[in-house]
Amino acid sequence: MNWLDNVSSDCDQPIAAACLMEGHWRYQPHPFADPVMCRLVIDLAAPRVVAAQVIETGLEQDLGSSALEDLTQALLEQDVHYRPGAWGFCPCVVLPTWARPSFSEQQIEELERIQGYLVDATEDTIQDVLRLREEFLRGIGVTDRHIMRATGAPDPGTAARKGNRMVN
Secondary structure (H helix, E strand, C coil), X not given: CCECCCCCCCCCCCCECCXXXXXXXXXXXXCCCCCEEEEEEEECCXXXXXXXXXXXXXXXXXXXXXXXXXXXXXXXXXXXXXXXXXXXXXXXXXXXXXXXXXXXXXXXXXXXXXXXXXXXXXXXXXXXXXXHHHHHHHHCCCXXXXXXXXXXXXXXXXXXXXXXXEEC
């Protein structure tokens, strides 16, 4: 297994680099509902569902944390994480643009630790901390755009202008 070199981490166990796979799965939200088609990304290193979205009837809706946990359980019960290719999953290095990522507790702790380093950084160390943050995010397959999507913040790549026109 490939481990991130988490210089910032104070814990004994480094966080595994993500091993992301993308594919589709029929998800039954509750016992009396019809299954719906979802697109999802799983992290084989965890193993867990990182992001999922309902894509039926022209509707694209992100699934919440309890649905992600249910999907993870369903995939584990089917042993999908052992042979994801046999289930139609394909590797991806970075989360797809549609994905609203979820984070494991360890990943959240690491992001908070790095955020603390950013707060305490000086002009001399800020670039090192930003580089560390970027390497960590890249290791788990996440970009700044995914972070913005996960937190509900507006996309920094677009700005409103007079007359409601958008510029990129």
